[in-house]
Amino acid sequence: MTIPDNALTNSSHASYAARYAFFLGCVMPVKMPWAESAIMQVLPHFGIDVTYVTKSTCCPRAGVWMSVDERVWLTLASYNLLQAEQAGRDLIASCNGCYVTLYEANKTLKENPEKLNMVNDYLEATNNQYHASIRVRHLLQVLCEDIGVEKIKNAGQKVNIRIALHPGCHLRVFEEGLLVKYFNTLAEALTAEVVHYSTEQICCGLQANLADREYATYELAKKKLEEIKKLNVDAFVIVCSGCYDQFERTLKTLESEIGYKFDIPIIHLAEILALSIGISPDEFGMRLLRTAPVDSLIEKWERG
């Protein structure tokens, strides 16, 4: 997949009015209400027709079923995809893991009619069919390709904060780094400064947790958090719910085991976008369920 020529410059380039259903996944609805609320307010603000994927279940987990049993991966992913298809909508995911598992399943089923038939044989037990007629898109694609970075920049004000980014492994699913470029470009457009660091591309440790939790906690996540601590940034910014889940779990473990503190809030890019267009923090629950207080960040936003 190549980056559309106009994706990072033009104000809007949707060739038709896409209708979307947002896939929540397992983590966002229970641990990140601020992200869900910000996304569901920001997208309509820019004219995007979005509802939820209702009846959604676990994506299923990208790093597990794809390798262990392709039937299970494709069938359980199709169960989610068909919910959007039945609503006549393309699917959006913000979690990189959910995106990869659903995007790849959809692509596989579009390209392999025999696999689609196999999946539908299983889905028949639930009185469902999937026709592989929809698109699966990452939130960053909708922001950069449907809305456009210029339109987003012109719609509000830069938030006067310094941030560090965590793109996450699955954001590099496309060879040219399409989604990582979108993440960087949007972050630069919306904030005073994006501070890059040497472990930026390193994994959060989520998948390693399945094999060795201590390694995932101390050798992956903690090393990254240690470097971010030294950057003097106002926020550590993610788009992936799976990565957030890993960092949140790591912080709880580190605090209970070694009294470790990490006072930089981990926030979603959509929260910065919400602030930039003037949605107040309490309108999307910014202060709730945080790993660290967001008060000083909000004060900087209020000062402009």
Place this chain on the structure above:
Amino acid sequence: MNQYFPWRRPIKINLPLGVKPQLIRHFSIGLLYPITEETLKCREEAGLSPVPPTAHQFPEAANDIRTLIKAMKVDKAIGLDLDTMEYLSDDNTR
């Protein structure tokens, strides 16, 4: 997908211990995390429906997942009784 993941190959492994409780939650409620009282409260304060429009709100979706798992005989392969949600043995059989 070979162009993106040239090293990916099907594998047969023992079921990692950490995955066992996750699968029970996945097949019980359709998702990896349950809704808590704190979640309900915070979602409402964030301007969201207290119960998300996922399988949390539509338990028939979790029932469909169990139906699919049975149809694919995954429960037999991993030694999980879907009626009691208990593993049939403590070993790591796949």
